[in-house]
Amino acid sequence: MTLSPASRLPLVLACGGSFLAFIDVTIANLAVPSLAVDYRDAGLDTLSWVVSLYAVAFAAALAPLGRLADVLGRRLLFVGGVSVFTAASLAAALAPNVEVLLVARGVQAVGAAAMIPSSLGIVLAHSAPERRVAALGLWTASASVAAVAGPVVGGALVEVLDWRALFLVNVPLGVVLAAAALRLPRGDRQDGRLPDLAGSLLLGAAVGLVVLAVTEGEDWGWASPAVVVSLVVGVLGLAVVVLRSRRHPVPALEVSLWKNPTYATANLVSVLFGIALYSWLLVTTIFLIEVWGYSALEAGLGMTPGAAASAVVSIGLSRSSRRPSARALVLAGSVALGASGFWLGLGIPAEPAYLVWMVPAGLAGGAGTGAISVGVSSAASLSAPPASFAAATGLNMAARQVGGGLGVGVMVALVAAAGTDPVAGPRSVYLMSAFACVAVAALAPRLRIAAPTAPPLKVPVAAEEAA
Secondary structure (H helix, E strand, O other), X not given: OOOOHHHHHHHHHHHHHHHHHHHHHHHHHHHHHHHHHHOOOOOHHHHOHHHXXXXXXXXXXXXXXXXXXXXXXHHHHHHHHHHHHHXXXXXXXXXXXXXXXXXXXHHHHHHHHHHHHHHHHHHHHHOOHHHHHHHHHXXXXXXXXXXXXXXXXHHHHHHHOOOHHHHHOHHHHHHHHHHHHOOOOOOOOOOOOOOOHHHHHHHHHHHXXXXXXXXXXXXXXXXOXXXXXXXXXXXXXXXXXXXXXXXXXXXXOOHHHHHOHHHHHHHHHHHHHHHHHHHHHHHHHHHHHHHOOOOHHHHHHHOHHHHHHHHHHHHHXXXXXXXXXXXXXXXXXXXXXXXXXXXXXXXXOOOOOHHHHHXXXXXXXXXHHHHHHHHHHHHHHHOOOHHHHHHHHHHHHHHHHHHHHHHHHHHHHHHHHOOOOOOHXXXXXXXXHHHHHHHHHHHHHHOOOOXXXXXXXXXXXXXXXXX
């Protein structure tokens, strides 16, 4: 069945939005070493916020912006999200200092968070029932393609131009997407309550304070008042968000979904997976450039085997009519990723030995990453009621982003604690990722969900907040 250009437009736009939002998760890693050259007064603890702030803001904004589709409609939310993302990307590219760059990254994450649920809503609304599974597969695959493209594109841009090009490249793509989205039909707007903005802001601030305490603990002192206060206030803030969400009609967190043991386990797995994955990606970029002496382009290409393996596995599983159960995928993936972490953590040398160390670890770890991604998202969506399919997957993605922010913070603390030893810090980070995978493997048997078949054919706009 051949689709007309008009009927292909919604799917192209949705995949473009997903690609744009997720390429900035991986492409920004290449900016950190270059930023250290331009901003010599800023340490790794400060520069790491270029990555972790995006994750934290993304997580806090995902659910409420998904629910905002009820009030604004999918098209308007998508156009608004792309426009905010594009403007913030331009601001990041022109940032005169680290402070402006970090503000721009936070705003950029909010725009990305709006693009994800609205793009999913566009896919579901504009795909015929018989083509919906294939369309969702392409939408999901666009994020995997972004993971593959991010390191290579980022390395090339930094090598040929500089780190500002990493954000400037989003501008023409964003303008094209926003202009094309205006051609989508209206009519998806419904009456609905505004999402809990106060709860969402509190969620972002609370997670940010916890990440701040972990990131700055080594530099400020773990017993210093600033670290203790940040940690205590952050934890108390999270508790308040949970209590508030139990009573609010349009909560920042869908805590009612956690009553299902499988769904609660899937969210815990996502936090641990985010801790392992985000810290792994950033420390590998820094290690290849600063320890092995690779150029930005060489470092980007060096990370391609892992990203490609992840994309091949996740796309292959998503397109397969028969696949292992969610718990089997998560268990196998965590074993593969964890084994790679132990391999690097116990022996990666200061002298370059790419084929011996990075290639096998990248291929095995990438395959494990793809398997965990598919398995945990399947468990999260299928353990929720059909009407909450999208809300469940959206919250599960937010959990991964929270874990990512925490993981980057722990990475900074471990590297700082290692002092001048060039390999001790990265080895500690890889071992931390490996132990996080051990915890994931221990939780995997509790994901008692069979292999998914197809998403529900009708998803209310109120639930269109998936990842």
